[in-house]
Amino acid sequence: MTTAILLMGHGSRIPEANDALYAIAEMVKARTGCEIVEVAFREQYAPNIQSGIDACVVRGASRVLLYPYFLFAGAHVLEDLPEEMAQAKERYPGLEMILGRPLEVHPKLGEIVCERIWESLSCAGWDLAAAKAVC
Structure with a gap:
């Protein structure tokens, strides 16, 4: 069985805002070794989720982690x-699909937010020692 990962983002009318998901996809591919890692967007940008699922199937996936x-x-x-998955199931009845959990609250996200806070304060020339006391 060939597994694909479809990373799904919200999508933005600003193309550069969508580039981040493509960068994340490259990181996921490198870390997981998964050959099929595709990107799709819920709205406002292509490819849409149905096209993303199609791309996974065309590349040989028999199961997809969305x-x-x-x-x-x-x-x-x-x-x-889940509605998108149901639509795809009509086209690909034999395709296995599961929906992963969103990022949610995670200690690493807290670390990243603090890191970005320190970077922002540093760029503003504010006292980093005081900023680190906040986080």
Whole structure:
């Protein structure tokens, strides 16, 4: 069985805003060794999620982990993405699909946020020692 990972983001009308998900996809591919890592967007940018699933199948996937690159399980994750999976199941009845968990609250995200806070304060020329006391 060939497994694919489909990273799904919200999508933005600003193309450069969508580039981050492609960079994450390259990191995921390098870390997992998974040959099929595709990117799709829920709205406002192509490829859409159905096209992303199609791309996985065309590349030989018999199962797809649909990973929602979202912070929390809101309406897109709880309602829209399962609906997208149901639509794809009609086209590919033999395709196995699972929906991963969004990023949610995780200690590493807290570390990243503090890192970005320190960077922002440093760029502003503010006292880093005081900033580190905050985090």
